[in-house]
Each structure stands twice: as C-alpha cells, then as structure tokens.
Amino acid sequence: MPTSLLILWLVCATQSSSPHPTPPALLREIPATGGIPPAVDPSILIPNNGSGSAQSYEQSAKDFVRMNFGIRRGAVREEGIAQFKRWKDPASWQVLWDAMKREKDDVRLAYLDHLASQGGLGQAMLAKIAIRSDEAEMRHEASRRIHRPACDEVVAMIELGLRDDRHAVANQAGLLAGKVDAFAVIPSLIFAQVAADEKKTDGDLAWIAIGTRTNYIANVVPVVGDRTGAFQPIVGSLQTGVLMRVQDAMVYTYRSDAHHSLVALTTRDFGQSTVDNGWDMKRWWTWFNTEYVPYKQAQAGLPAAQPPASPVSPRSPVPQPPDSTATAPESPT
Secondary structure, three states, X not given: OOHHHHHHHHHHHHHXXXXXXXXXXHOOOOXXXXXXXXXXXHHHHOOOOOOOOHHHHHHXXXXXXXHHOOOOXXXXXXXXXXXXXHXXXXXXXXXXXXXXXXXXXXXXXXXXXXXXXXXXXXXXXXXXXXXXXXXXXXXXXXXXOOOOOOOHHHHHHHHHHHOOOOHHHHHHHHHHXXXXXXXXXXXXXXXXXXXXXXXEOOOOOEEEEEEEEEEEEEEEEEEEEXXXXXXXXXXXXXXXXXXXXXXXXXXXXXXXXXXXXXXXXXXXXXXXXXXXXXXXXHHHHHHHHHHHHHHHHHHOOOOOXXXXXXXXXXXXXXXXXXXXXXXXXXXXX
16 A cells, blocks of 8 residues: 555544543433433523524514515525525524425525534524424424534533423434434433323313112102002112222323434443333433443543442432333334
C-alpha cells in the first residue's frame, strides 16, 4: 500500500474509533428515591439572544404563508420558500409551522431543511416536530434531519417528551431517542417504558353479581265468577348471592416504542443483550446501577463507585408495574 494511502487510512481509522464523550447521566447511579435528574438542563432550550414572543409572530406568520403559498405557484412560491432563511428567531418557528399546517409537502419539507441549518435550537425544533406532530410522515422527515448523535438541545427536548403525561408523546420521544442515538436519556427511558394511571370516577366503573334467584308466591288475588271462585297468584322473586362493585382501578400502559429503543440503545452500548430485563423497572434499575454505570465509568477512565449493598426498589416518577410486566404485550394499551 502506498505511504500516502496508508497514512490516510490510519487517520480515518483513528477518527472513526475515537469514542464520543460519555454523557454525565450515564456516570451516576439512579437514586433509590425521588425523581431522575435530567440528562441536560432544560434551560438550554431558552434562547439567550433576546428573541421575541410567539404571540408577536403569530399574525406575521399567517400573513407570510397567505401571501406566498396556498394556491400560488411558480416564482412567487419559490421566492416564499427562499425567504425561510429570514425566520431565524426560535420564538417564531412554532407559529410559522402551525400556520403551514395545510400547505403542500414541498413547502413544509423546505421549512424542515431551514430548521436543520439553524444550529442546536433548530435541531431541537425538529425534535419537537418529530415527537409531537400528528402526521407520521412529518415526524419521519423531521427525525431524518436530526444529526447523529443527538446534540444537547435534542436530548433536552426528548427528555421533556419522555416526562410528558400523554402516552403518545412519551412513546414518540422514546422512539426518537433510538433513532438519533440519544444514549444520555437511558435513565429516563427506563421509567418511561411503562406508565400507571389511576382511574377514578364518581360512580362505579363496573359491577359483578353472582347469585341465585328463588321464586315464591308473594300474594294472591281472588277471582270470582258465576257460581265459581279462585285465586290468581302473584309471583315474587328473591335474589341471594354476592355483588362486587369496582369503584377505582389502576391501568398500566406499555409504551412499546420507548421499550424497544431502550433495549436497542443499551444492548448496542453495553455490548450484551439487555432484552432479559423485560419491562421490570426494578431489574432495569439494578442492572443500570450495578453493571452499566461501572462499565461506563471504566470506559471514561473514572474509578468505579461502590455498588449498593442491598438494592432497593427506586421510587420512579410513576408507580411500579406488577411483576407480571416481564411478560407484557408488545404493543401499548
């Protein structure tokens, strides 16, 4: 092999084998009580350049879309797309996206391209669309434009999605984490894969009755006629048995996309399959603290922390699922 090619090959091999910095969230154990510290400070999503408010852009965004798109074609439409580069204030991005909800794909895809060129906050806006959009096509296109591995702004947006009370949002955030190699959110993914909701109503949710009905003659009615007389019986019934009333219940939602991303990310980074952890949060917590964190600390050249003497069940942001979650269905309820 020529010397120049050999040197080039060595440089490329060195660059490709150099590891990315280990996220701090993977170097500390998940606490046994309390919530999970965020992997990235969410304040990173707040622009520090004195940008305006979303309300101040709402009317101008609607006017911009009406004047340049809709039924307009040709040069006017192309000029409108070219003017996306003027929308650089992060406060304007969401209202402009909302104003283009009914526009054709050429306009919206061009806008996603514009966001991809706007640095970390633009990447975060793409992540927001990939998590919260109602359209699967737009979620896919937005996620396709996010750089790998995810920057801190994208990680912060994924964290907010994983902590959302809406199951669809949390599930989409978990799916995006797997797509963009957001290893930093693994602790949050552990507790986002299953959620418990307590259902309470003013009345009964359901009731079950198990009993026996016994008929008896409750009364008689005399019936008379010409030189005749009789009695018409009135039949009553007696119900005996047990009535069970269901007044509240705990519903477990299995977020399969978040779960599959968790298994894929941890298996790839740890080098060993983690599929056996199933949906059991306590098992995941124990594995993370006793195996994964020491592995990452050694990888980062840090002294390994002493594992807890007797692992206890952490207090997760949501109640823990029952033991049967290890055999949970593959799709969320």
